[in-house]
Amino acid sequence: GEDVEQSLFLSVREGDSSVINCTYTDSSSTYLYWYKQEPGAGLQLLTYIFSNMDMKQDQRLTVLLNKKDKHLSLRIADTQTGDSAIYFCAEITPENNAGNMLTFGGGTRLMVKP
Amino acid sequence: EAGVAQSPRYKIIEKRQSVAFWCNPISGHATLYWYQQILGQGPKLLIQFQNNGVVDDSQLPKDRFSAERLKGVDSTLKIQPAKLEDSAVYLCASSGGGARGYTFGSGTRLTVV
Numbered sequence: 545g546e547d548v549e550q551s552l553f554l555s556v557r558e559g560d561s562s563v564i565n566c567t568y569t570d571s572s573s574t575y576l577y578w579y580k581q582e583p584g585a586g587l588q589l590l591t592y593i594f595s596n597m598d599m600k601q602d603q604r605l606t607v608l609l610n611k612k613d614k615h616l617s618l619r620i621a622d623t624q625t626g627d628s629a630i631y632f633c634a635e636i637t638p639e640n641n642a643g644n645m646l647t648f649g650g651g652t653r654l655m656v657k658p
Numbered sequence: 659e660a661g662v663a664q665s666p667r668y669k670i671i672e673k674r675q676s677v678a679f680w681c682n683p684i685s686g687h688a689t690l691y692w693y694q695q696i697l698g699q700g701p702k703l704l705i706q707f708q709n710n711g712v713v714d715d716s717q718l719p720k721d722r723f724s725a726e727r728l729k730g731v732d733s734t735l736k737i738q739p740a741k742l743e744d745s746a747v748y749l750c751a752s753s754g755g756g757a758r759g760y761t762f763g764s765g766t767r768l769t770v771v
Contacts, residue, residue, distance in 0.1 A: 546702075577759055586662075586749060586762040587701070632700055636759065644713065646691075646751075646760060648700035 548649035550633055557654045562620040564652045566633030569614060573635040576609060580620045581630045582650070590618070590631075620654075628656045660684065662763035664750050676738035679766045681693045681754030683731070689713075690727055691760065692735050693749040701749055707733060740770045 555577045557563045568576070574595050579587040581590045592602045593607045593616075606619040620627055633649040663682040671677050683690050688709050693701035703724065706714040709730035718725070722741070727733040737744055747767050751760035 572762065584764075584767075586764040587751075589759060589761075592759060632758075634700075636736065645703060647704070647767075650700045651696075 547647050548632075548633055548635055548655065550649040550652045552650070553653050554560055555657065557621050558625055558656055558658050560623055561617075562604065562623045562627070562654055562656075564620075564631050564654065565616045566618065566649055567614055567617075567632070568618040568635050568649075570635060570637045570647075571611075571614065575614050575640060576607075577636070577646070578605075578607065579632040579634060579648075588592040608629045616624070618630075620630075623654075623656050624657045625658060626655055630654070662750055662752050662761050664748075664763035664766055666755055666768050667685055667764065668769075670771060673742055673770050674739040676736065677740055677768060678736045679748050679750075679768075680711070681733045681735070681763060682755070683733070683750070684693045684711055684758060684761055687752035687761075688730070689753040689755070690733050691753070692725055693751065693768030695747045695765070696703045697746070704735070704748075737768075740768075741771050745770045746758050 550566050553554050560603040578590045580590050581587050591602050604621045608617045630651040630653050634652045635647050665680050690707045692704040695701040705718045705725045707727040710727050725735045748767040749765045751762045753760045
């Protein structure tokens with residue numbers, strides 16, 4: 545099964561807050577990331593958090609990390625129609641004799657209704 | 659700085675044909691990755707290069723997929739022969755290390771008919 549799991553779909557109204565959740569299994573994760581993917585485009589890094597942090601805020605984005613429960617969330621304040629996209633949670637797990645490997649969840653499709 | 663460049667953007671081939679994708683990473687990035695993203699799924703790592711050496715190719719279907727990174731810069735990913743289930747977006751990413759992770763290209767969308 546997936547090492548990183550996300551719910552498939554989230555629908556919110558414009559101006560509301562969106563919360564996208566993610567669970568991961570590897571306790572050795574060093575960094576956790578949120579990427580955004582718009583239709584036909586590559587992956588855009590939104591934000592990341594180091595595993596020894598609980599929270600990180602970056603403008604409209606707030607990342608919360610519960611390391612005990614291996615739970616990561618992304619809150620988008622004042623969600624806009626331009627935020628409609630697929631959001632991927634990803635973790636970096638150090639691999640022996642290798643560079644860091646990024647493992648992705650299946651993605652959450654966020655739909656913002658006007 | 660220029661981003662990760664990939665070509666072609668789209669490719670349609672018949673099953674059993676061959677196809678090759680090209681990636682030019684960000685200048686100075688030592689690590690290069692190829693990911694496969696099947697529709698509706700998250701990207702899955704195929705192969706990772708550090709300079710011109712392979713670090714991890716455990717998920718690469720080596721009977722039909724091959725990749726190389728000559729001179730530690732550009733990389734090509736080849737599929738021969740293609741199967742219907744290879745239809746996906748092939749994403750290249752590069753990393754210079756550090757917390758900011760990877761920079762992804764826009765991908766090549768492959769359709770095998």
